[in-house]
Amino acid sequence: MGAPVNSNLLELYRTMRRIRTFEERVGELFIRGQSAGSMLHLSIGEESSAAGVCAAMKPQDTFTTHHRGHGIFLARGADPGQMMAEIGGKETGYCKGKGGSMHIADMALGHLGANAIVGGGIPAVVGAGLSSKYLKQDSVSIAFFGDGAMQQGILYESMNMAALWDLPVLFVCVNNQYGMGTRIDQATRSSRFDERAKAFGLNGAVVNGLDVEEVEAAARWLVDDARAGKPGFLSVEVYRFFGHARMDKSPYRSEAEEVEGRKKDPVLFARAKLIADGLETVAALDAMDREIAAEMDATIDFAVESKAPPLSSMFRDVYAVGEPEPEPVSARIDRVLARDDA
Ligand SMILES: Cc1ncc(C[n+]2csc(CCOP(=O)(O)OP(=O)(O)O)c2C)c(N)n1
Ligand SMILES: [Mg+2]
Secondary structure, eight states: OOOOOGGGHHHHHHHHHHHHHHHHHHHHHHHTTOSSOSOOOOOTTOHHHHHHHHTTOOTTOEEEEOSSOHHHHHHTTOOHHHHHHHHTTOTTSTTTTSSOTTOOOBGGGTEEEEOSSTTTTHHHHHHHHHHHHHHTOOOOEEEEEEGGGGGOHHHHHHHHHHHHTTOOEEEEEEEOSEETTEEGGGTOSOOOHHHHHHHTTOEEEEEETTOHHHHHHHHHHHHHHHHTTOOEEEEEEOOOOSOSSTTOOOTTSOHHHHHHHTTOOHHHHHHHHHHHTTSSOHHHHHHHHHHHHHHHHHHHHHHHHSOOOOGGGTTTTTSOTTSOOOOOHHHHHHHHHHSTTO
């Protein structure tokens, strides 16, 4: 595994701070009643997994995410305004408001789709890896998922096939210790997830998500090897700072545990390191944080002021090109109401 890349720490900090601030604004959008749904999953506390892994990707690489994927897409270079608009269900969003928080996709940045089904995005990267190998595209495909997916069979089918066919694929588990209200040790006897991957013939590593440079170093090794035909697996150990979704107040965790868990803060850790190593001053980092806060404030205004998609576009961009458009809902309702027995 390579040495941590120090020169990059400021950029990694910036990415993590942007994710944290964006997620705080997503919470604000929800409180204002402007989000398209109540199921918003924030990645506060997990920023190092997104920033560290995405820093190791090349432009041609692709990825899928789980339902807690805002930070990953931001780290990949997404426009936060378009993301916020998507979360608000507006036509200026990445999927014209029809995907929402849990189903954002964008082929231009290689985002093959977020997925609300636990483990659902995993097999897609095996297909993407196979296609990359066949077409000689030199791209790696990365699946991001939570520790909950470590107990899903689809992960093991996918790892087996990736190893068997030497595919350019990386599986990244963001182990935030919980699947909804179930702590990881209540879900499995063994949380050495890398051992499971190694048993299938993949490279495997576990890193402490407190230090984003460690995450990046491990990701670089695994992504480079994957590009050369040796697939890998990475588990990033983090702590989910807040509830599973916005309505969850985590009654299953003690206050003491949360206080302790939130000390594992990758954003503050990177900030302290930048200052301690003399790479940045407090004033310079404060100025960067203020600039990011202003950038993210503007995303809320953009989302609130944008229009919702018109009803007539309900089925557009939902079905594959060439599929016949289904009967419009209004026509169907009229038809049903016209029936004698309706
Ligand atoms: C197949 C499936 N089972 C159950 C659910 C309900 N569910 C939604 S999120 C979640 C927990 C997922 O935990 P994890 O994979 O660790 O991701 P995290 O929420 O911690 O980021 C569950 C059980 C689902 N969406 N899909
Ligand atoms: Mg989890």
